[in-house]
Amino acid sequence: MSLLLDLFLSFAQVGLFTFGGGYAMIALIENTCVEKKRWITHDEMMNITVVAESTPGPIAINCATYVGYRQKGLAGALAATAGMVLPSFCIIFAISKLLDHFLEITWIAHAFQGIKIAVGILILDAALRMLKKMQKKPAPRAFMLSAFAAMLLINVFSVRISSIVLMLAAGLASLVIFMVNRPAAKGGAGK
Amino acid sequence: MILLELFAGFLKVGCFAFGGAYGAIPLIRDVVLSYGWLDDEMLTYMIAVSESTPGPIMVNLATYVGSSQAGFPGALAATLAVVLPSFIIILLVTALLKTVLKNPFVQAVLRGLKPCMIGIILATGVFMIIRNGIVIRDGVLLIRPLLLTLVLGAVYFGSRKIKKGGISPILLICISAAAGIAVPALYAAGG
Numbered sequence: 334m335s336l337l338l339d340l341f342l343s344f345a346q347v348g349l350f351t352f353g354g355g356y357a358m359i360a361l362i363e364n365t366c367v368e369k370k371r372w373i374t375h376d377e378m379m380n381i382t383v384v385a386e387s388t389p390g391p392i393a394i395n396c397a398t399y400v401g402y403r404q405k406g407l408a409g410a411l412a413a414t415a416g417m418v419l420p421s422f423c424i425i426f427a428i429s430k431l432l433d434h435f436l437e438i439t440w441i442a443h444a445f446q447g448i449k450i451a452v453g454i455l456i457l458d459a460a461l462r463m464l465k466k467m468q469k470k471p472a473p474r475a476f477m478l479s480a481f482a483a484m485l486l487i488n489v490f491s492v493r494i495s496s497i498v499l500m501l502a503a504g505l506a507s508l509v510i511f512m513v514n515r516p517a518a519k520g521g522a523g524k
Numbered sequence: 525m526i527l528l529e530l531f532a533g534f535l536k537v538g539c540f541a542f543g544g545a546y547g548a549i550p551l552i553r554d555v556v557l558s559y560g561w562l563d564d565e566m567l568t569y570m571i572a573v574s575e576s577t578p579g580p581i582m583v584n585l586a587t588y589v590g591s592s593q594a595g596f597p598g599a600l601a602a603t604l605a606v607v608l609p610s611f612i613i614i615l616l617v618t619a620l621l622k623t624v625l626k627n628p629f630v631q632a633v634l635r636g637l638k639p640c641m642i643g644i645i646l647a648t649g650v651f652m653i654i655r656n657g658i659v660i661r662d663g664v665l666l667i668r669p670l671l672l673t674l675v676l677g678a679v680y681f682g683s684r685k686i687k688k689g690g691i692s693p694i695l696l697i698c699i700s701a702a703a704g705i706a707v708p709a710l711y712a713a714g715g
Contacts, residue, residue, distance in 0.1 A: 348579050352626070383624025384617055387625050387634055389541045391548075391580035398614040398669050407615070414611055418603060421579020422587050428573060429591035436569075440705050447704020449568040450673050451657050451696050455575065455681050456647030459546035463642045473639035480643025484550070488651040493558060496550045496644045497540050499635055507636020508629065 336405055337412045344397050344416035351380055351393075358393040366400050373400055384496065472510070476503050526594045527601045533559060534586050534605035543641045545581035551650040552585050561593050572697050582606055604640065653677075668707055676700050 341367050349357040366372045385395040394414060401413030435441050467473050480499050487494050533555040541548035556562050574584035583603060590602030625632055656675030659666040684690035
């Protein structure tokens with residue numbers, strides 16, 4: 334029981350003190366789970382980061398679920414994940430009740446006129462960072478550019494096509510290319 | 525019914541949000557706009573609030589949207605839904621020890637998905653910057669939003685040339701809020 338409580342409280346602490354989400358949290362999770370509590374090793378932490386990048390969902394949730402499961406099975410996974418989510422849930426729930434009232438105050442409304450420009454810049458920055466890490470090969474570039482063009486058109490003309498459709502199409506196209514190329518590559522190697 | 529819609533909508537987000545918080549933003553926009561839960565303006569404000577409050581951005585957004593639509597039960601439904609896919613996926617991956625992710629067919633799908641996601645995020649950022657920065661009212665291009673965009677962009681990206689890492693997203697949001705308040709105040713003062 335005390336381990337479950339420890340998992341819950343430790344991740345609640347991570348959830349309460351990390352701003353900006355995602356990669357900002359990994360440092361604190363590593364500090365808590367690897368150095369202080371010794372729940373997992375540094376190598377496991379690296380592995381889980383890689384897995385988190387290839388699976389959907391918030392990276393912090395992925396880490397919490399993994400560490401909790403390793404320590405105490407399903408109950409541990411639940412305790413750690415609930416701890417991770419609870420602080421921000423409470424804070425945002427309180428804000429959601431107040432935001433509309435805040436926005437009626439003129440200077441706060443003005444502040445948000447500036448803030449919405451900053452949000453666009455932050456999203457662009459996140460995309461540019463990922464772009465830098467992307468393999469500089471024709472195939473990923475082609476996928477990236479077609480998705481970029483399609484998404485821009487969808488936005489500009491407010492078409493009701495979900496970006497999920499684009500992602501499914503890209504995944505499928507990539508799979509087809511892989512399957513078409515595979516026998517050819519094998520044949521080439523055989524000669 | 526709204527609870528079910530919130531759950532289904534954010535389950536989709538949780539299933540397809542590769543690439544962390546910023547990967548989720550285009551998806552959340554999709555879902556939120558198509559159900560008509562929030563307008564684009566309010567969602568943008570909330571992205572800034574989520575970035576400036578602790579916890580995973582995706583979870584923060586889900587809690588807010590859920591709460592704004594259906595109070596506490598709504599917040600609970602949306603938050604659970606956005607967390608559930610990564611929770612289950614990590615349990616499976618931990619059990620199957622990454623063999624799934626090393627499978628060449630899964631790898632092929634991911635090779636298409638990831639650059640596609642980058643393109644989608646890039647398009648969303650570019651679209652938001654253009655829409656918030658280039659505002660044409662009564663056939664006249666408004667100077668203030670354009671100027672604000674150029675200055676904030678220069679400050680954010682320029683700060684990296686001076687100091688490694690540049691300014692943090694939260695600091696950019698604070699600066700943009702101050703600028704948003706200052707600019708109309710200067711105009712009112714006859715500047």
